[in-house]
Amino acid sequence: MDTVGIDQSRLPRHIAIIMDGNGRWAESRGLFRIEGHCRGESIAHEVVEACGELGIGHLTLYTFSAENWRRSGEEVQALMHLIETVARRQIEGLHRRGVRVNVLGRLHELPCSLREELERDMALTRHNCGLRLNLAINYGGRAEIADAARRLAERVARGELLPAEINEERLREELYDPTLPDPDLLIRTGGEMRISNFLLWEIAYSEIWVTQTLWPDFGAAELLQAIRDYQARERRFGAVPSRGEPVGAGAGLLL
Ligand code: IPE
Ligand code: IPE
Ligand code: MG
Numbered sequence: 001m002d003t004v005g006i007d008q009s010r011l012p013r014h015i016a017i018i019m020d021g022n023g024r025w026a027e028s029r030g031l032f033r034i035e036g037h038c039r040g041e042s043i044a045h046e047v048v049e050a051c052g053e054l055g056i057g058h059l060t061l062y063t064f065s066a067e068n069w070r071r072s073g074e075e076v077q078a079l080m081h082l083i084e085t086v087a088r089r090q091i092e093g094l095h096r097r098g099v100r101v102n103v104l105g106r107l108h109e110l111p112c113s114l115r116e117e118l119e120r121d122m123a124l125t126r127h128n129c130g131l132r133l134n135l136a137i138n139y140g141g142r143a144e145i146a147d148a149a150r151r152l153a154e155r156v157a158r159g160e161l162l163p164a165e166i167n168e169e170r171l172r173e174e175l176y177d178p179t180l181p182d183p184d185l186l187i188r189t190g191g192e193m194r195i196s197n198f199l200l201w202e203i204a205y206s207e208i209w210v211t212q213t214l215w216p217d218f219g220a221a222e223l224l225q226a227i228r229d230y231q232a233r234e235r236r237f238g239a240v241p242s243r244g245e246p247v248g249a250g251a252g253l254l255l
Pocket of ligand 2: 019022063192
């Protein structure tokens with residue numbers, strides 16, 4: 001992996017990726033859409049490896065959105081099967097490399113066997129200290145915020161919390177993984193200039209990097225390019241950096 005030009009001291013702590021373009025990749029080759037998804041799996045594997053090698057703390061992969069149920073029954077079923085098969089095949093290797101797997105999304109709505117596989121994977125890897133790999137499955141940003149709001153309302157109803165005590169930090173505590181730092185870098189492959197209901201709360205100040213490359217053609221080299229571009233940006237978080245202050249300094253105060 002060619003890490004020339006990467007500043008190891010300023011790596012993004014959390015990279016989130018909208019892995020888009022599998023269907024177009026397949027259709028342009030006269031293949032079934034699911035063949036694009038299958039090919040996408042090896043790219044996800046390559047990106048997980050690269051993030052582990054680089055020492056990235058958190059990687060979140062948008063794997064299946066809460067809206068992807070709107071696709072044909074055939075594609076949805078094939079995707080559920082693929083996610084389960086891949087999880088089963090990859091988990092040993094991930095565990096050996098110290099990866100901790102976590103799932104973001106409404107797990108209880110997934111087919112039983114997939115849910116059980118994911119629950120096993122999370123339990124097996126929960127003490128690992130390497131890369132934290134978050135799989136957003138049946139994930140919707142609005143659903144996550146609505147779920148958090150419901151839990152806050154339940155706490156108020158139980159008398160544990162006053163409405164006046166609800167603030168941004170309290171809401172964050174009710175998100176699917178309150179320990180997850182906000183993504184520093186959000187990558188979208190496939191060229192669409194939209195968020196598609198991904199991590200709406202968490203990406204408030206993420207740096208966005210969109211590539212035309214379809215997910216099955218993505219890889220570690222382009223990931224490194226995204227990180228280099230990220231490192232050349234100035235993050236201001238609404239403030240005006242004072243002259244001579246290093247880029248990004250002080251941001252922690254505002255987060
Ligand atoms: C992204 O690829 C993967 C999932 C949504 C599961 P798409 O299937 O959306 O691919 P395009 O956007 O149709 O090319
Ligand atoms: C976003 O891609 C979801 C995933 C990558 C899992 P979509 O293909 O579903 O997004 P839209 O429909 O183009 O916005
Ligand atoms: Mg798409």
